[in-house]
Amino acid sequence: EIVLTQSPGTLSLSPGERATLSCRASQSVSSTYLAWYQQKPGQAPRLLIYGASSRATGIPDRFSGSGSGTDFTLTISRLEPEDFAVYYCQHYGSSPRYTFGQGTKLEIK
Amino acid sequence: EVQLVESGGGLIQPGRSLRLSCAASGFSFDDYAMHWVRQAPGKGLEWVSGISWNSGSIGYADSVKGRFTISRDNAKNSLFLQMSSLRAEDTALYYCAKGMYFDWTSPARSWGQGTLVTVSS
Numbered sequence: 434e435i436v437l438t439q440s441p442g443t444l445s446l447s448p449g450e451r452a453t454l455s456c457r458a459s460q461s462v463s464s465t466y467l468a469w470y471q472q473k474p475g476q477a478p479r480l481l482i483y484g485a486s487s488r489a490t491g492i493p494d495r496f497s498g499s500g501s502g503t504d505f506t507l508t509i510s511r512l513e514p515e516d517f518a519v520y521y522c523q524h525y526g527s528s529p530r531y532t533f534g535q536g537t538k539l540e541i542k
Numbered sequence: 543e544v545q546l547v548e549s550g551g552g553l554i555q556p557g558r559s560l561r562l563s564c565a566a567s568g569f570s571f572d573d574y575a576m577h578w579v580r581q582a583p584g585k586g587l588e589w590v591s592g593i594s595w596n597s598g599s600i601g602y603a604d605s606v607k608g609r610f611t612i613s614r615d616n617a618k619n620s621l622f623l624q625m626s627s628l629r630a631e632d633t634a635l636y637y638c639a640k641g642m643y644f645d646w647t648s649p650a651r652s653w654g655q656g657t658l659v660t661v662s663s
Contacts, residue, residue, distance in 0.1 A: 434604070468649040470587070477637055477653035478579075478587060489651065521587055525649050531589040531601065 435459055437522050437534035445542040452509040454537045456522030461502045466526035469498055469507045472536075473518045481520075482507065509539075517541050544568040544652040546638045551657030558628055562657060564621040564638030572596075572616035575641030577650050578623045580634035580659075590636070591623065592646030601646055606632075628661045635659075 436459040446452055456467070464485035470478040480489045482498035485505055495510040509516055522534040550562040564576070578590040591612040592601045600612055611624040621638055635658050639650035 466647070470650075472587075477655055478650070479653070480642075480649055480651055483642065483649045523587075523589075523649065526647055530603065531592065531647070533587045533589060536586045 434530065435462060435524055435532055437524060437532060439520075439522055439534035439537045441537060442535075443538045443540060445540050446512055447542045448512050448514055450512050452507075452512055452516070452539055454507040454509075454520055454522075454539070456500075456505040456507070456534050458503045458505070458524065462524050463526065464501045464505070466524055467498075467500070467505050468523045468525055469496075470521045470523060471516075471518045472521065478521065512539075514541075544640060546640065546652060546654030548636060548638045548654045548657035551636060551659045553660045553662060554628055555663050556629060556661055559624070559626040560628060560659060562623040562625065562636055562638075562659070564654060566619045566621065566638075566640070569640065571614075571619040573644060575644055575646040575648055576612075576614060576621045577639040577641060577646065578612060578621075579637045579639055579650060579653075580632075581637070581656075582631075582634040585634075588634070592641065593621070594646050595644040599646060625659070628659075630661050633659060633661045 440455045467485040469482040472478040486498045545567045547565045577592040609627045613622045635656040637656045638654040640652040641648040642651045
């Protein structure tokens, strides 16, 4: 079973700063099957990135994804007030099975 | 506009069964895979199950395999999750989600607001 470990657990930054969130897989995964989601309190998650680096429809270009193998990164170039939320990475292949990381909380400093 | 509306949640005793439903609208339901994803109170996301566009391919998390059954009715634009032998650890908000593609090995593109299942005596 693949395990996705996100770091840091909590990231404290100010609006306008750059955020870098990490997702490390316990074994190599295809970048084709790596996604990132944003979830705000009381809301359903929202797909941001799929295929490790492709932005979903309607996602601002300040969000970008990168990585391969076991190390993947979500970068938010200039934080806006609405970006403070919890972020999850996800592997959505069939083998290893579909799984989520434990999440990174991005909070206002 | 894609709309996904879950229903069927509630308080249920351990060991009992419950069936969740998801009514879909705003897209061609029979062209897309669908998923159930759950979130225990204050916890992270856990994928539960996925089903391809024609029900030909289905996947389950190990934690629910053998207890939960996913199904869909394309004629009624509906997704279902039959849950049996429920346990306290199944307590969660259950989201219905639309896949990006026809196969369930695709990310969850759109989400409903969830239905809460509480397993307790």
